[in-house]
Amino acid sequence: MAENMNTGMWKKAFLEIPEVSPEEFSRLDLVSKWLIASRGAVAVMSLLSALIGGLFAYLTGTINPFYVILLALALFLAHGASDLFNDYFDYRSGLDSGNYFRTQYGPQPVISGLMTERQLLVWATVTTVIAGAIGIYFTILRGPAVLAFFILGLIILISYTGGPLPLKKFGIGEPAAFIVWGPLMIGGTFYCLTGTLPAWVMVDSVPYALGVMGVLFAKHTDKLKFDQERNIRTIPVRLGEKKARSATKIIITLMYIVLAVSVVAGYMPYLTAIAFASIPSAMEAYRILGKTRPENKPDDYPSSSWPLWFVGYTFVFNRKYGSLFVVGLIAGVILYHLAGIPPFMKII
Numbered sequence: 392m393a394e395n396m397n398t399g400m401w402k403k404a405f406l407e408i409p410e411v412s413p414e415e416f417s418r419l420d421l422v423s424k425w426l427i428a429s430r431g432a433v434a435v436m437s438l439l440s441a442l443i444g445g446l447f448a449y450l451t452g453t454i455n456p457f458y459v460i461l462l463a464l465a466l467f468l469a470h471g472a473s474d475l476f477n478d479y480f481d482y483r484s485g486l487d488s489g490n491y492f493r494t495q496y497g498p499q500p501v502i503s504g505l506m507t508e509r510q511l512l513v514w515a516t517v518t519t520v521i522a523g524a525i526g527i528y529f530t531i532l533r534g535p536a537v538l539a540f541f542i543l544g545l546i547i548l549i550s551y552t553g554g555p556l557p558l559k560k561f562g563i564g565e566p567a568a569f570i571v572w573g574p575l576m577i578g579g580t581f582y583c584l585t586g587t588l589p590a591w592v593m594v595d596s597v598p599y600a601l602g603v604m605g606v607l608f609a610k611h612t613d614k615l616k617f618d619q620e621r622n623i624r625t626i627p628v629r630l631g632e633k634k635a636r637s638a639t640k641i642i643i644t645l646m647y648i649v650l651a652v653s654v655v656a657g658y659m660p661y662l663t664a665i666a667f668a669s670i671p672s673a674m675e676a677y678r679i680l681g682k683t684r685p686e687n688k689p690d691d692y693p694s695s696s697w698p699l700w701f702v703g704y705t706f707v708f709n710r711k712y713g714s715l716f717v718v719g720l721i722a723g724v725i726l727y728h729l730a731g732i733p734p735f736m737k738i739i
Contacts (some may be wrong), residue, residue, distance in 0.1 A: 396420045404431045408497035413504040428478075428505060428514065429471030430497040436603055437470035438463050439713055440572050443599055444580025446720040447592050450660060450727060450734045454584050458529075462580050465525035468518050473548040475500075475515035480552045482508065486621055519548070529583045540579035547571055562624045568607050573600020591658045598646045598653075598666075598716065602709040605642040609705035612636060613684065613698065636680045639705060643673050646712060657737030662726075663719035669712040676708040 397420055403409055404426035416424060425431070441463035448454045482501045500506045506514070526541040547567050551558050558564045577596035582588045611618065611625040612635040619628050627635035650666060653659035680701060688697040696703050723734040 397423050401426060405435060406432060408432050410498060416505045425471065425514070427498070428475065428500045430474050431471065434467050434470035434474065436572060437466040437576060439717065440576035440599065441466045441580050442717060443720065444577040445584065446717070446724055447577070447595060448581050448584040449724045451585060458584055461525055462583055465522045466576055468522040469544060469548060472515050472518040472522060473551060475511060475518060476549060477552045479508070479511045479515055533583055533586050537583060540575055540582070544571065544575055559625060560623050562626050562629055565604050565607050565611070565626050569600045569604040572603040573597055594653055594658050597649045599713060601642050601646045601649070602713055605639055606702060606706050606709050608635065608639045608642060609701040610699065612639065612701050632684065636701070639701065640677055640680050643676060643708065655738045657735050660720060660723040660734040661736045662723045662734070663716050665719040666712050666716040669708065669715055672708040672711045676704045679704040
């Protein structure tokens with residue numbers, strides 16, 4: 392196994408979702424296979440949630456870095472398990488059959504011939520068990536309240552596309568993403584690290600949660616006609632393209648409004664205001680969202696990204712906003728621990 396370890400593929404799978412043939416996939420090491428099958432590049436969003444929750448905790452005192460790493464691993468695995476289960480249930484229901492959109496954000500493990508249906512289910516289950524074991528460890532460490540985060544996350548993980556009432560199919564997927572990547576992951580990380588959950592942490596989780604929900608809105612707007620044909624009633628399907636595009640712009644705007652109000656009120660570390668430097672990227676996303684989705688790929692648009700359109704620009708904006716937000720948090724932690732400069736400042 393060791394001689395087959397391909398760290399170059401690990402790095403590539405963190406940055407993008409590689410297209411590999413079944414023959415190439417069979418020769419890869421276990422980690423590379425997992426990262427490709429679970430869309431590890433997308434699961435990085437969960438690492439950011441853990442990082443944000445960890446940095447919030449560091450703003451209140453000294454935190455065990457091993458716990459931060461362990462929680463980041465648990466959330467990363469949980470996200471990967473969710474994607475694996477989503478592919479399993481979508482394959483079982485026939486939704487991924489002939490799905491042109493699905494192939495644009497990573498190979499469907501079964502349809503692409505990378506693994507069998509049974510193997511996909513085993514991988515999803517084992518991944519969930521490992522993430523759950525870490526959850527049990529923190530339950531022992533912090534008490535039964537951790538179970539509330541774990542159980543709610545498990546319910547959403549399994550029921551996003553599976554079960555008798557799939558959240559995505561009934562227009563609950565987008566709000567569920569907001570809950571998971573904001574209060575649940577960020578708030579849960581903070582609680583596991585500190586044993587407390589102050590109101591400001593929940594408030595400060597909102598901008599990043601909105602960002603994740605905005606990306607999902609944009610993706611579902613790209614897939615609107617396809618989902619409509621399959622009777623998948625996402626919120627964009629219910630709204631129609633024009634209103635869905637407007638809703639995505641509102642979500643982006645709210646990310647700045649919540650940040651500004653929270654900083655001024657002293658709830659948000661003031662250095663996170665550096666995220667306003669992402670406004671040019673937001674304006675580009677606004678411009679794209681202000682127009683109807685083109686029927687055919689523009690000449691200057693990457694072929695590998697088509698037919699996804701709105702989500703590409705929204706994702707780029709979200710990545711810049713999120714990166715700057717994290718930079719502000721890191722700067723606040725450094726100044727607080729090295730110079731004793733308070734990270735919060737009530738302006739009004």
